[in-house]
Amino acid sequence: MLLSLSLPIINPFMTTATIEVLHVAVGDLLPLGSKLMDLKVDLSAAAPHDCPPIASYRLAVRDAVYLRRLDVIQGQEYPVGASLALFSTTPDEPLDAEPTRALRLSTAGIMQAFSWDEV
Helix, strand or coil: CEEEEECCCCCCCCCEEEEEEECCCCCCEECCCCEEEEEEEECCCCCCCCCCCEEEEEEEECCCEEEEEECCCCCCEEECCCEEEEEECCCCCCCCCCCCEECCEEEEEECCCCCHHHC
């Protein structure tokens, strides 16, 4: 079975996200709960703030899958809804069919350590 992954809306004001870290490579078996990628979301265009409202999130898989195709590059920014990757439940599933459904995900906020002197 093929499963797709598009950039989800994590915040109602979010329009894009930057791929900060990719924790996987094409061909990897990802057990349930595996780290997939970390995203940075910049909401500074939504409303003026004293400091940039930047949040980091980690996407983890809620299906046991193989990463078959990666559609993103670490460090690049992508719009909400952009294709991020394609997965399969077996390592040799043909990739020419339409995905059966979306990959199930968990999204967790990442608290970044910073100093007020940096702001």
